[in-house]
Amino acid sequence: MKKLRGSLWAKVFAIILLCACALTCVLGTLATAYLYGEGIYDHGYESTASAFISQLGVEYSNNIGMNYFVGSGTDFYDDTNFRYTILDSEGETIKGNYEGEPALWEDTVRVTAPHSTWREEETLSEPIEAPFSEEPVEGPVVAVTPTPRPVEGPVVTVTPTPRPAGDAKATYILIDETNGERHEFEDRAGVQQWEKEHTVLVHGYVLKGLPAGDAFSQRLQWFDHLYAGRGAWPWIAGASFLLGLLLVVFLLSAAGHRDETDAVTPNVVDRLPWDVVTAVLGFAVIALIYAIGEYFALNAPSLLLCMGAFLLAGLLFLLWCMSTATRLKLGTLVKGCLLYKLLRWVWKLVKALFHALGKLPLVWKWALGVAALAFVDLLWRMGYQSYGDVLAFGWLLLWLLIGLATCYAVLAFRRLRKGAAQIAAGDESASVDTKRLIGDFKAHAEDLNNIRAGLSRAVDERMKSERFKTELITNVSHDIKTPLTSIVSYVDLLSKEELANDKAKEYIEVLQRQSARLKKLIEDLMEASKASTGNLPVALTRCELGVLLEQTAGEYAERLEAAGLKLITEKPNDPVTVMADGRHLWRIFDNLMSNICKYAQSGTRVYLSLTREGSKAAVTFRNISREPIKLEGTELTERFVRGDSARSTEGSGLGLAIAQSLAQLQGGDLAVTVDGDLFKVTLRFPVVE
Amino acid sequence: MVNILICDDEKDIVAALKIYLEAEGYHTLSAYNGAEALEIAAREDVQLVLLDVMMPVMDGITAMARLRETSNVPVILLTAKSEDTDKILGLNVGADDYVTKPFNPVELLARVKSQLRRYLQLGGGEVKSGLLQCGGVSLDDKTKTVTVDGENVALTPTEFEILRLLLQHPGEVFSPAQLYRRVWNDEPYGAESTVAVHIRHLREKIEIDPAQPRYIKAVWGQGYKLEGKGS
Numbered sequence: 026m027k028k029l030r031g032s033l034w035a036k037v038f039a040i041i042l043l044c045a046c047a048l049t050c051v052l053g054t055l056a057t058a059y060l061y062g063e064g065i066y067d068h069g070y071e072s073t074a075s076a077f078i079s080q081l082g083v084e085y086s087n088n089i090g091m092n093y094f095v096g097s098g099t100d101f102y103d104d105t106n107f108r109y110t111i112l113d114s115e116g117e118t119i120k121g122n123y124e125g126e127p128a129l130w131e132d133t134v135r136v137t138a139p140h141s142t143w144r145e146e147e148t149l150s151e152p153i154e155a156p157f158s159e160e161p162v163e164g165p166v167v168a169v170t171p172t173p174r175p176v177e178g179p180v181v182t183v184t185p186t187p188r189p190a191g192d193a194k195a196t197y198i199l200i201d202e203t204n205g206e207r208h209e210f211e212d213r214a215g216v217q218q219w220e221k222e223h224t225v226l227v228h229g230y231v232l233k234g235l236p237a238g239d240a241f242s243q244r245l246q247w248f249d250h251l252y253a254g255r256g257a258w259p260w261i262a263g264a265s266f267l268l269g270l271l272l273v274v275f276l277l278s279a280a281g282h283r284d285e286t287d288a289v290t291p292n293v294v295d296r297l298p299w300d301v302v303t304a305v306l307g308f309a310v311i312a313l314i315y316a317i318g319e320y321f322a323l324n325a326p327s328l329l330l331c332m333g334a335f336l337l338a339g340l341l342f343l344l345w346c347m348s349t350a351t352r353l354k355l356g357t358l359v360k361g362c363l364l365y366k367l368l369r370w371v372w373k374l375v376k377a378l379f380h381a382l383g384k385l386p387l388v389w390k391w392a393l394g395v396a397a398l399a400f401v402d403l404l405w406r407m408g409y410q411s412y413g414d415v416l417a418f419g420w421l422l423l424w425l426l427i428g429l430a431t432c433y434a435v436l437a438f439r440r441l442r443k444g445a446a447q448i449a450a451g452d453e454s455a456s457v458d459t460k461r462l463i464g465d466f467k468a469h470a471e472d473l474n475n476i477r478a479g480l481s482r483a484v485d486e487r488m489k490s491e492r493f494k495t496e497l498i499t500n501v502s503h504d505i506k507t508p509l510t511s512i513v514s515y516v517d518l519l520s521k522e523e524l525a526n527d528k529a530k531e532y533i534e535v536l537q538r539q540s541a542r543l544k545k546l547i548e549d550l551m552e553a554s555k556a557s558t559g560n561l562p563v564a565l566t567r568c569e570l571g572v573l574l575e576q577t578a579g580e581y582a583e584r585l586e587a588a589g590l591k592l593i594t595e596k597p598n599d600p601v602t603v604m605a606d607g608r609h610l611w612r613i614f615d616n617l618m619s620n621i622c623k624y625a626q627s628g629t630r631v632y633l634s635l636t637r638e639g640s641k642a643a644v645t646f647r648n649i650s651r652e653p654i655k656l657e658g659t660e661l662t663e664r665f666v667r668g669d670s671a672r673s674t675e676g677s678g679l680g681l682a683i684a685q686s687l688a689q690l691q692g693g694d695l696a697v698t699v700d701g702d703l704f705k706v707t708l709r710f711p712v713v714e
Numbered sequence: 715m716v717n718i719l720i721c722d723d724e725k726d727i728v729a730a731l732k733i734y735l736e737a738e739g740y741h742t743l744s745a746y747n748g749a750e751a752l753e754i755a756a757r758e759d760v761q762l763v764l765l766d767v768m769m770p771v772m773d774g775i776t777a778m779a780r781l782r783e784t785s786n787v788p789v790i791l792l793t794a795k796s797e798d799t800d801k802i803l804g805l806n807v808g809a810d811d812y813v814t815k816p817f818n819p820v821e822l823l824a825r826v827k828s829q830l831r832r833y834l835q836l837g838g839g840e841v842k843s844g845l846l847q848c849g850g851v852s853l854d855d856k857t858k859t860v861t862v863d864g865e866n867v868a869l870t871p872t873e874f875e876i877l878r879l880l881l882q883h884p885g886e887v888f889s890p891a892q893l894y895r896r897v898w899n900d901e902p903y904g905a906e907s908t909v910a911v912h913i914r915h916l917r918e919k920i921e922i923d924p925a926q927p928r929y930i931k932a933v934w935g936q937g938y939k940l941e942g943k944g945s
Contacts, residue, residue: 502794503768503794503795506794506815506816507724507727507794507815508724509815509816510724510727510815510816510817511724511726511727511730512816513816513817513818513819514727514730514731514734514819515726515730517818517819517820518730518733518734518819540816544816566935566936567935567936568934568935568936569889569935569936570935572889572890572891572906572935572936572937573934573935575890575906575907575909575910576890576907576910576932576934576935577910578907578910579890579906579907579908579909579910579911579912579913579914580910580914580932582907582910582911582914583911583914594907603935605935607933607934607935607936608934610934610935611932611934611935614934
């Protein structure tokens, strides 16, 4: 099979065979159809054969009738199998050569003398050109109905149609064409009378046995052949149809195969665009079929030509089928189409255009969009002048589109706005849904998401580094504490030794002081790092700030006195309660008071006041600084920052930082204000009733 | 003869502590990790242990837990950790006191003396009538004397009254105003800070480290209370 499929000769042979099959099939079908139409399968040979020659018989009868009127003799069929009798309209025999022989076929044909009729209006002197028939009647029109059975007889119809009512009078003019005589009648009846007088009945016969070798015997011979094969014709048609079908299947499956492999190779036709091939071949086939319809006639050259055209059309159709089959096998049917290529090119162009538009700056996009809208609107308005009704619907549609686009933009913006708000609020799990967002909206949403991701990453890293720092500080502090213990101990031991040198005693004092400071520094450092990272346990309880104020005043009474400061406390009569961890709160007060003792100008007053500011309780520490403060209040709460740049006095520079961190840890806040030499720290906590 | 076991992985610290304690007339034994300390404690008759927490081989907490299985000798922890949680852990496992490094030698000596007095002298602790007691603090209402770990402390009448009130209600928190009314028998009228001053003085007299009091504790923002079990 594969070998056959790849062979060119097999294909050529198959095509030739297919042509033969087609012809046979058509022939067989036609023959069958004809025989069936003639009723051969119902009525038997005799009646069908007579029907087969009836057409010729009627033709002969008419010719006899015509020749009778013309008067050119009626004996020209004498040597054929045709016999006739001419009767007038009354049924009287005029002449004939039929002598009562048995007839295969007989029938009567009514023949009227060839003539033409006009109707002339009374008012008109000139005759009107063909007022009732499209063209002048040239002789009688014989309508023969080729029915299986002869009917009553052919009807000769010459029916001039009179003008519609309203014409009072008309003159009918009749010209006898056999001798050119002119007759005038007043009405239709006169014409009918004349026609009746000039009508004969021709009774035609075809002799049984067809003794003469003429057209009838030839026809019958043909018929005999057809008849002889009456049982075979359907089978021939069917068999050749089936064979043709098989051949078509073979050809379609073989289409595109050049050798024994399964490879499909397109030929020249297959490389052309499918739609073009379809159009060209389709046009050719339609043209051929049209030509067949136009030129078909029952004569040998015409039949041959039509047959050839039919075969050619069939072959072209076959070529189209095979080419389509090859393309289907290759999968290039659609892709090979010129239309497909064209559409793809247009699509690419549109895509490129949109891409280029997408790359434009947003402002340009906006401007172009508005310009396009304005242009469309302008066209609309111009068109509206003349086609108002039609365009009103379009106008509505345009505004619907604009409305939809605006709604979309607003919705998209709302989504972006919400996402941005969440990100701004520090929600690390927030993200903008980019589903159904397009163009710049989508790009913006993605940017926002990236910002969020970057932000949370930065926060994570910050937290990690803070934790690491705290751990480092804690570990280092522990490691420093052990040698420091030795230093403190041995310096103390040294101070107890009997030393003759006064300077040595002085030095030891410095060592003692500085080692104590180092100890404080390490403790502060640890506390500051813990407080700032929130790495401290906080147990919130009710604390009365007034009581704490008193406790602080009591604790610091002697130290303030020693520093030459006078403490003035102010508080409302009603107790002010806040939620705080007492130890941490005390640590804040302790740090702030300790700072005051260290840095306040001796001889001044220190104010410690408690007030209520709405839902908050505010504790204010105010004092006059000994040294001018060159820093902003906010800078002072930074770690390791001290008001005095010389760093000569004791202290770690962590006191305020620790105080602030601790305040925040308990839900409060601490603000430092510097106004000249006035140093003011305000501590605020929410009040609980 | 009082034997004190000093255990720290820092030899310099052990040596310094040795000097201080021997200057006070105690006999000392040295160990450099928890395992050594346990060995010496099992072999010798030890009256007090100074134990570092972070040590190689065996840390102080483990050593103390093992020691407590056989002995109730006073243990003072020496620790570089100053977090409250570490202190609480140490005390819960069985330490009697703790000092955080870097410690003041004088303070440490005071704590050692305090623990020894309670362990050696007040071990039986027969309670006299009219005697208010809490930990190492006792107040005799009849003789108007106060002793801390057996040593007499001189208090002013107001301080004495405050201490008596607190000893009568151990664990109860008194606000400055309440204390003023009960002690001064008067309305405070803004004189509550006087109470705080007196409390501070009182603390300085009976506490070893007034900043980290054992008995009179400030409950910041509420008042003061006496911590520990009274009698």
